[in-house]
Amino acid sequence: MTSIIRNLISAYMIFHIIISNLVCEARLIRVTPSFVERKGTEFVLNGSPFLFNGFNSYWMMNVASDPNERYKVSNVFREASAAGLTICRTWAFSDGGNQSLQISPGIYNENVFQALDFVIGEAKKNGVRLILSLVNNYKDFGGRPQYVQWANSSGVQVNNDDDFYTNPIIKGYYKNHVKSVLTRINTITKITYKDEPTIMAWELINEPRCQVDYSGKTINAWVEEMAPYVKSIDKKHLLEVGLEGFYGDSISDRKQYNPGFQVGSDFVSNNLVKEIDFATIHAYPDSWLTGQNDTVQMEFMQKWMTSHLEDSRTILKKPLVFTEFGKSKNDPGYDINSRDSFMNAVYSSIYGLAQNGGTFAGGLVWQLLDEGMDSYNDGYEIVLTQNSSTSNVISQQSSKMIALEHTLGNKH
Numbered sequence: 001m002t003s004i005i006r007n008l009i010s011a012y013m014i015f016h017i018i019i020s021n022l023v024c025e026a027r028l029i030r031v032t033p034s035f036v037e038r039k040g041t042e043f044v045l046n047g048s049p050f051l052f053n054g055f056n057s058y059w060m061m062n063v064a065s066d067p068n069e070r071y072k073v074s075n076v077f078r079e080a081s082a083a084g085l086t087i088c089r090t091w092a093f094s095d096g097g098n099q100s101l102q103i104s105p106g107i108y109n110e111n112v113f114q115a116l117d118f119v120i121g122e123a124k125k126n127g128v129r130l131i132l133s134l135v136n137n138y139k140d141f142g143g144r145p146q147y148v149q150w151a152n153s154s155g156v157q158v159n160n161d162d163d164f165y166t167n168p169i170i171k172g173y174y175k176n177h178v179k180s181v182l183t184r185i186n187t188i189t190k191i192t193y194k195d196e197p198t199i200m201a202w203e204l205i206n207e208p209r210c211q212v213d214y215s216g217k218t219i220n221a222w223v224e225e226m227a228p229y230v231k232s233i234d235k236k237h238l239l240e241v242g243l244e245g246f247y248g249d250s251i252s253d254r255k256q257y258n259p260g261f262q263v264g265s266d267f268v269s270n271n272l273v274k275e276i277d278f279a280t281i282h283a284y285p286d287s288w289l290t291g292q293n294d295t296v297q298m299e300f301m302q303k304w305m306t307s308h309l310e311d312s313r314t315i316l317k318k319p320l321v322f323t324e325f326g327k328s329k330n331d332p333g334y335d336i337n338s339r340d341s342f343m344n345a346v347y348s349s350i351y352g353l354a355q356n357g358g359t360f361a362g363g364l365v366w367q368l369l370d371e372g373m374d375s376y377n378d379g380y381e382i383v384l385t386q387n388s389s390t391s392n393v394i395s396q397q398s399s400k401m402i403a404l405e406h407t408l409g410n411k412h
Contacts, residue, residue: 016035033197035236036129038277039314041237041359043319045370051354052362053347053398054087054186055080056324058133059376061091061101062141072370075286079384080368083391084398087124089323089364092116092132092181095142096149102142105150105173107144108180114187124198128400131323133203133242134178144205147173162212162264165222175229180235194234202230206216207282209244216248216266220273227275238277240321241270242346244310245281257307259288259300268310271316278361279312281305282324286331294338297300299343301325305349305360311360315399322350322363328379340393347397351404358408362401365394 034046043050057076063069080088096100101112123130140228144164152158156169166172182194182202193199206227210218223241230239247254248266253260271279283304285297292300305322312320325346327339346363353360369381384391390399 009253009389031333033124035197036200036238038238038319041317042356043278043358043361046237049405049408050361051086051401051408052086053394053401054089054362054364055085056364057090057369058089058091058367059369059373060119061089061112061116062094063373064118065099065109065112070115071239072120072373074122076368076384077122077128077369079370081126081128083384083395084402085394086128086398087362087364088128089131089203090119090138091141091206092134093141093143093177093382095135095177096146097142100142102177102180106176106180113184114388117184117186120186120193120196120198124189124196129198129200130203131203131240132181132199133206134181135174135205137207138207151376162218163212164328165218171222172227175225176281178226178230179233191221193410195238197236199237199239201277202234203240203242204230205242207244208265212263214248214262214264216250216262216264216269219265220269223270223273223276227273231275236269239275240278240280240323241265241273241276242323243267243270243280243282243285244324245304254307256309258302259285262283268315271312271318278319278321279308279316280321280323281308283322284324284326286328294342298342300351301346303354306328309353309360313357319359319361321361322346324366325363326366326380326382329381330379333339336387336389338391343390343393347393347400351397351400354404362399 020103022191036050037044043277060073064073097103098109101109102107121128139145144161147164147170148158148161148235151170152171156167158167184193186196189196204223208219212218227239243265246263246265247258250266250269252267267279281304283301285300289297289300309320312318315322326333327342343365350360350363365382366380367382369376369383371383371385382390
């Protein structure tokens with residue numbers, strides 16, 4: 001009798017352990033974040049439409065490279081999350097010099113890489129997903145000029161910074177950086193970047209421009225080479241170019257929507273590249289239309305958004321994200337009310353356009369800082385804990401986009 005009871009107890013314990021393990025596994029499966037995906041002209045998450053309100057904080061890796069300053073990254077993620085912001089766009093580049101991520105081609109500063117590890121870990125903790133940009137168009141944090149300078153210093157014949165797009169040696173430097181970032185194993189989360197669902201998307205280059213060829217063809221050839229290269233390493237993540245939205249020569253009549261000039265990119269052809277998953281626009285009418293009044297600038301903004309949405313839906317058949325916009329404190333006649341009303345107008349447009357099927361998925365304001373970061377002030381800075389009216393505008397938009405996401409989800 002005793003042995004039967006003992007066997008029953010043993011069987012019960014084994015059964016209990018198996019059930020406990022299954023429950024734990026089920027919990028793990030349920031809480032493991034999924035990758036944001038694209039389905040036609042919409043983003044989807046776990047099979048349902050995914051809309052968002054988000055922000056830019058390009059400085060995060062740079063600040064986190066000093067362990068004593070990391071709390072600023074944590075603060076911004078915590079405050080942003082509390083305001084309903086779920087996407088952050090930030091730099092995964094810093095090129096040239098001992099304090100940079102990439103000291104010289106293929107040579108990395110491990111401390112700075114660990115700072116990027118930390119940024120990803122903090123985003124994950126706070127339920128914020130990341131869009132990570134892989135190189136800059138401008139000389140800030142190295143960018144295209146630094147890549148060309150590296151080639152020049154090693155004896156490669158170069159003409160100008162636009163050789164970044166065409167010179168095979170320089171393109172090799174860039175591909176090596178892409179591979180180094182995507183295959184990095186995070187020292188905090190222990191997850192390889194290319195397997196990390198906290199990352200929503202990779203961005204090829206922040207605001208690509210090309211002075212030697214305004215048509216968009218030079219940049220297009222580069223995108224046609226680099227987009228498949230990224231996807232050859234990482235097929236799980238979404239990919240975007242990093243465009244501001246300027247029209248090139250592919251559809252001449254669209255150039256009427258440019259703010260009076262071209263920059264060498266082509267919103268339509270560059271985004272038609274098969275491996276590019278979604279389109280992006282930036283807009284700074286206060287800078288692009290200097291001297292024009294607020295009404296003219298807002299009219300430009302409305303046309304900019306609607307023309308790009310129309311192209312995204314009908315020609316590209318891909319989602320659209322407003323990846324940079326803001327209003328500078330340095331504008332003539334600026335006050336906090338003018339910024340709040342500008343942001344309200346932009347947010348209302350995003351919400352209104354997103355209602356039509358979810359192609360316009362969200363906007364990322366430029367830019368959030370923590371308190372005590374005056375050296376990063378560029379006129380567009382927003383400190384959520386100090387700018388309560390602006391913080392309210394942002395929170396209201398987050399709530400509206402979440403509600404709209406649920407509405408669209410119920411229609412599916």
